[in-house]
Amino acid sequence: MSQDSKFHHGDVPRDAKPIIHMENIQKHFGNVIALNGVTFDVTPGECHCLLGDNGAGKSTFIKTMSGVHKPTAGKIFFEGKPLAFDSPRDAMEAGIATVFQDLAMIPLMSVTRNFFMGREPTKGRGIAKRFDIDRANEICMEEMRKMGINLRAPDQAVGTLSGGERQTVAIARAVYFGAKVLILDEPTSALGVRQTSNVLSTIDRVRQQGVGVVFISHNVRHAMAVGDRFTVLNRGQTLGTAVKGEISSAELQDLMAGGQELAELEGSLGGTI
Amino acid sequence: MSADMIEQPDERIRAESFATKLMKKPELGAIGGVVLVTLFFLFTADSAMFTLSGIMNFMTPAAQLGILGIAAAMLMIGGEFDLSIGSMVAFAGMIFGVLTVNAGLPLILAIPLTMAFAACIGAVNGTIVLRTGLPSFIVTLAGLFILRGASLVGLKLFTGGSTQLRGVRDAVEGDWLAPVFSGDALTGLFGWLASVGLIETFKSGTPKVPGIPVEILWFIAFALVATYVLLRTPVGNWVFATGGDTNAAKNSGVPVRNVKISLFMLTACAAALVAVITVIDAGSTDARRGFMKEFEAIITAVIGGCLLTGGYGSAIGAFFGAIIFGMVTIGLTYTDFDQDWFQIFLGGMLLLAVVFNNVIRKRVTGER
Numbered sequence: 001m002s003q004d005s006k007f008h009h010g011d012v013p014r015d016a017k018p019i020i021h022m023e024n025i026q027k028h029f030g031n032v033i034a035l036n037g038v039t040f041d042v043t044p045g046e047c048h049c050l051l052g053d054n055g056a057g058k059s060t061f062i063k064t065m066s067g068v069h070k071p072t073a074g075k076i077f078f079e080g081k082p083l084a085f086d087s088p089r090d091a092m093e094a095g096i097a098t099v100f101q102d103l104a105m106i107p108l109m110s111v112t113r114n115f116f117m118g119r120e121p122t123k124g125r126g127i128a129k130r131f132d133i134d135r136a137n138e139i140c141m142e143e144m145r146k147m148g149i150n151l152r153a154p155d156q157a158v159g160t161l162s163g164g165e166r167q168t169v170a171i172a173r174a175v176y177f178g179a180k181v182l183i184l185d186e187p188t189s190a191l192g193v194r195q196t197s198n199v200l201s202t203i204d205r206v207r208q209q210g211v212g213v214v215f216i217s218h219n220v221r222h223a224m225a226v227g228d229r230f231t232v233l234n235r236g237q238t239l240g241t242a243v244k245g246e247i248s249s250a251e252l253q254d255l256m257a258g259g260q261e262l263a264e265l266e267g268s269l270g271g272t273i
Numbered sequence: 274m275s276a277d278m279i280e281q282p283d284e285r286i287r288a289e290s291f292a293t294k295l296m297k298k299p300e301l302g303a304i305g306g307v308v309l310v311t312l313f314f315l316f317t318a319d320s321a322m323f324t325l326s327g328i329m330n331f332m333t334p335a336a337q338l339g340i341l342g343i344a345a346a347m348l349m350i351g352g353e354f355d356l357s358i359g360s361m362v363a364f365a366g367m368i369f370g371v372l373t374v375n376a377g378l379p380l381i382l383a384i385p386l387t388m389a390f391a392a393c394i395g396a397v398n399g400t401i402v403l404r405t406g407l408p409s410f411i412v413t414l415a416g417l418f419i420l421r422g423a424s425l426v427g428l429k430l431f432t433g434g435s436t437q438l439r440g441v442r443d444a445v446e447g448d449w450l451a452p453v454f455s456g457d458a459l460t461g462l463f464g465w466l467a468s469v470g471l472i473e474t475f476k477s478g479t480p481k482v483p484g485i486p487v488e489i490l491w492f493i494a495f496a497l498v499a500t501y502v503l504l505r506t507p508v509g510n511w512v513f514a515t516g517g518d519t520n521a522a523k524n525s526g527v528p529v530r531n532v533k534i535s536l537f538m539l540t541a542c543a544a545a546l547v548a549v550i551t552v553i554d555a556g557s558t559d560a561r562r563g564f565m566k567e568f569e570a571i572i573t574a575v576i577g578g579c580l581l582t583g584g585y586g587s588a589i590g591a592f593f594g595a596i597i598f599g600m601v602t603i604g605l606t607y608t609d610f611d612q613d614w615f616q617i618f619l620g621g622m623l624l625l626a627v628v629f630n631n632v633i634r635k636r637v638t639g640e641r
Contacts (some may be wrong), residue, residue, distance in 0.1 A: 089526065104524040106517030108584045108634070117514045118526035120507035130505045 016043035017080065019180050019212045020065065020096065025074035027060055034060040035071075036236040042181055042212035047203060049215045049223040052233035053256050058216050061233065062183050065214070066098040067091030095180035099170045099187065107159030111151060112140040114158050115173050143172045147202050164195025168202050175206055182206060183214040188222045200226050218256065220249045232256055299578030300590035302629050306576060306597045306622065314600065318607035325472055325482045327607070329489070335599025336492035337547055339592055341566055342573030343492075343499050344543035346591035348536045349574050350503070352516035352583030353402060353409040355395075355537060357416030358570050361544035362551075362563025363424040365391045369549055370438040370558040371431050373445055380450035388545050394420070395541030399534035417567060425560040442556030455553040457484030488550050492595070495543075499588035512536065517584030572619065573598055576626040580634055597622065 018041035027035040035057050042048045052058045063069045065076075067085030076083050078094055085091040088098075105114050116136050123132040137154035144151050147168050158166060167187050174182055184203070188196045203226050207213050217223050223230060230247065232239040232255040239255050314322055321327050341358050348355055368390050372383040398416055402409045428436050445451050452458075460483050466472045467480035474480050503509035514522035515532045523529045544563065552558045575581070576597060577590025601619065605612045 088524075092526070100524070102521065104518075104521040106514055106521055106584060108517050108580075109513055113510055113513065117510060117522065120510050122507060130501075131507050131510060133505065 016045070018043050018077075019079060021077040022061075022065060023075040023077070025061065025064055025071045025076075027057075027064055027069055028072045034236055035064070037074075038233065038236070038238050040065075040231055040238065040241075042214055044180070044212050045207055045210045046228040047207050047213040047215055047226050049217060049227035049230045050233060051217060051220065051223055051230060051252060051256050053218060055235075056233040056256075057236040058218075058233055059185070060236075062098065062185060062214065062216060065091075065181075066096055066183055095178055096183065097174035097177065097179035097181070098183040098185065099167070099174055100185050101189070103166055103170045105158050105166050105170060108157060110155040111144070111158055111161070111169060112136050112154040115140045115143070115169065115176075119177060139176070143176050144169065147172045147205060148198070162195060163191050164198045167191070167195075167199050171199075171202055171206060175209065175211060179211055181212045181214060183216070185216050186218070187215070188217065188219065196222060220252045220256070223252070224249050299585060299587040299630075299633070300593060301578070302626055302633070303577045303590040303593035303597065306626075307593050307600075310597050310600050310604070314604045314607070317610070318604055322604055322607040329482055329486060331599040331603035332489050332492075332596070333486050333599070334602055335595045336486070336488040337551060338566065338569055338573060338598055339492045339595030340488070340495055340543050340547050341540075341570040342577070342591040342595045342598075343495055343588045344540040345567075345570040346574035346577055346579050346586050346588055347499055347503065347512060348540050349571070349579040349581070350516045350583060350586045351512045351533055351536045352519065353399075353533060353536065354413060354571065355398065355416075355540045356410065356413040356567045356571075357394075357398065357420050358540055358544045359563040359566035359568075360417050360420035360424065361391060361394065361541055362548045362566055363558075363560055364394075364420040364427075365541075365545035365548035366552045366558035366562045367424045367427050367431075367438065367560075369545075369552055370441055371427075374438060374440045375431055377444065380445055380448045380454070384450070384454070384549055387549060388542050391541040391545035392538040395538035396534055398541070399537030402537070403530055403533060421560070424562075428558075428560050436561075437557055437559040439557040441552055441558065445553055451553065453487065454550050455487060458487050458490055460484035488547075491546065491550070492592070496588055496592040503588055508532075513584055515583075569598065572623050572626075575630070576622055578626075578630060578633070580630055581627075585634065 021041040023039055025035055025038045025040075026033070038057070038061055040048070040050070040061070050058055050061065060069065064071050067088045067090050070084065070086075076085070083094070085094070085096075091098075104117075106117070109117075112133070121132045121136055121139075122129050123135070124130055140154050141151055149165055149168055158169065161169065171182065171184070171187075187199050187203075191199060200222065203213055203215060207226075213226075215223065215227060224244075228244050229241055230244075230252060231241045232252065234256065242252070322331070341362075345355065345358060365387050369383060369387040372378045372386055373380070376383075378386070394416075398409075398413055401407075402412050405412070425436055428438055432438050445455075457463075463472065463480045463482060463484045467474045467478070472480055472482065503512060511522070511527045511529075511532045514525070514527050515529050519529055544566075547566075548558075548562065551562065573594040574586065574591045576594035577587060577592070579586030579590070598619075601622075602615055605615055605618075
């Protein structure tokens, strides 16, 4: 097994301290064991890919990380201190932002109104306290420009944006509101080629700002494009973590699928997946 | 959707024309409607319609409906309906009548109590909708019958068998708060305008229009406040977000439940306000008060640009929607047409507004 030399359990490649470290997380739903010992961490400025096939436990795991589920067993360390999130709100306030697949965007509302939804900047006080729309528009345009999108106008409805642009708005929003860890749940799964590359370059920009990115995907190619480390989940367990350059996409693919069946399939498909 | 308008959108997106920008305003349809209806009556109606007294004539029913319509529009933007508004007018009217006539309370107590009562029922409506997850349409349809029935039963109970409760005028006579909710305002100004010859007067020198009926002022104030709240406060953003996508709003930290319950309370209070104004004005209350008003209020909101699916609309649109309504109802009496054309006209307007709104929505969201 050549993989063993490249695959180490719980290996941290650099000296950087992880922002969040999840140790041996288990999650049971009744008698279903969704997670059975997952160890995972993210350091500032890295993109850590979480790979796994459908049903591997990726969604359960990120929901545990973002405070939606409480782990049945296992420890969560946030910036070195043990921590338990009671609600998604807690995790958000600590700096863990999740961009779910549905993006939490409202098509009929303007980009600005979506950007600040639930966290509107205000001016004035008492009864004169109001939504500071000019500042909101300014910030929104500026943040979107940083992400490489020139909005026609801040009052443009989100419905007029393409899927990739919407994804970028969601990411920009999370980063603007102080995300230290940004969890992206399959951000590229519904996108075309061009849009995918735009989202991937957005991820790269975010990483350069020092945010730790958790990139969930089942597409090895997208993961290889931006990932610094790769953790593979299979049947609720971590198979291990690999560092960029030490593993090929074929090997990752194999691990995700659990090895055998895919090998047979690949034979008949001529190595195209 | 064009797949790749990312890096330099400028080259591929044509500059918006002024007309397109206008199209994106939800209230455009209603304003256009006002212009059309005005033109129609300028040609067909007696010229008396557009004198000051004529305008007050059609603005009064417009105001009474508009107060309901603006509240209905806000609730609709928040993604819900309230079909119990009309019955609520009757029910709040009964409460108000009983408090002033039977209990002999002064207005300073009777009005807040009526409002609080209505707000509670609104909160119950909202809670049932949220708890059960049923469409508000059906929950408040039940409210429509329950409140109408309760008004009938209650009135008979308190009057000893009659469905009309009289004596409100005597009860509130001389109350210092009464001028805020009834009669005409700005009489001094109108008197002065008459004395300098700016408005028409009777031979005796008193102005033909003694002042602005207070409900018109309430109506305008409510429209302004509602528009300000919707467009310029965080709460307004929450209303749009809640109606646009409840789940997304919740995930972004919008207090969705509170927003919806507050909106149900607002519509109920708007109904109570209309009840107070009309009951003081008429001097009595009866179980038929506010009959069919729930539908008229919703039509007003839809003409004003609200989408039935929520998340889009405007209070100022509902304001103009109500004016169209008032103009048509009253305006037909100034023409040679049979007044019963009114309902046909109304249905036509509604259909036109819905089709128009649908087109607008596609424009706004860039659907193709």
